[in-house]
Amino acid sequence: MxxxxxxxxxxxxxxxxxxxxxxxxxxxxxxxxxxxxxxxxxxxxxxxxFDDFDAFLAELVRDRIGEVETRGAALRGAAGTGTVVDHVAAALTDLFGPLALGVLGLVTSRDALRARLRRTTPVGIPLLTEAGAVLAAYLAAERDLGRLTAGSDPDTLAFTVIGSGHLLFAGYEGGAPSAVEVRRVVDTVLAGATPRTG
CATH class of the missing domain: 1.10.10.60 (Homeodomain-like)
Structure with a gap:
């Protein structure tokens, strides 16, 4: 130019x-x-x-984190509608698209980038940690509405779903798991927190 x-x-x-x-x-x-x-x-x-390339990459990751947090507000707004499993499965599919998996690859493979991101994400894996917090807030809202059991722990459920989802999506080289597979994983994780009917 x-x-x-x-x-x-x-x-x-x-x-x-x-x-x-x-x-x-x-x-x-x-x-x-x-x-x-x-x-x-x-x-x-x-x-x-940008000061250097790692500063650029850190801002790129933070930009993606901002998108996750924005989508999280919409997810919390959906509490009380549809099914919890469907909302969580859709959130996982959205979170673990090809771009997010690429960003996670960057975060896990570049020590200097991870060190910069520790300033805003002091624990966990940047992007996954924030996604877990967003999902936990949604699950807490559903628990408060009685759609999850009163004794359920939204934080533990969220991070279990995120970890399982990451492993599921990362296992598909050049593709993605089917909606049925994603829903099965979410359903299994949330089964113990879902109130029994009848």
Whole structure:
């Protein structure tokens, strides 16, 4: 890109480029050169907006975390409607799309990135920890409405669902489990917390 030509929404453009590289080529291919080439801009553009490439990646992950938290508000708003299992299964499918799995691959494979993310996610795996908190808030709302047993522990249920979901989705190279498989895992995890009828 010629010098002096303004790029609109640089941050979003660079994030979108990074996501395309991540989806197409995987976490190991994600370099500052690959991102700027994909974005169609000079390498210096990234470094004008971020201290270094790990700072860029940390902001990319935080951006994804923000999306999870935004979707979590909608999920909490759905409490009391439909079925708990269907809502949780849909949330898992949304969470563990190909892009999120790529971002998780970045987080687990880059020590410097994980160290930066510890500033905002001091424990657990960034993105999964926040997704677990969002899901726990939804399950707590459902418990308060009597749709889960009074003694159920939303935090434990949420992190069990997240861990099981991560293993399930990560096991499908280039694909995803069927909706039936996802629902079966969620149903199994929540079975003990579901009030008995009849």
């Amino acid at each position: 010629p010098t002096g030509v303004a790029i609109r929404d640089v941050r979003e453009q660079l994030f979108a480029a990074a996501e395309r590289v991540l989806l197409r080529d995987g976490p190991n291919a994600l370099t500052s050169r690959a991102v700027t080439a994909e974005a169609g801009c000079a390498k210096g553009v990234l470094h004008r907006h």
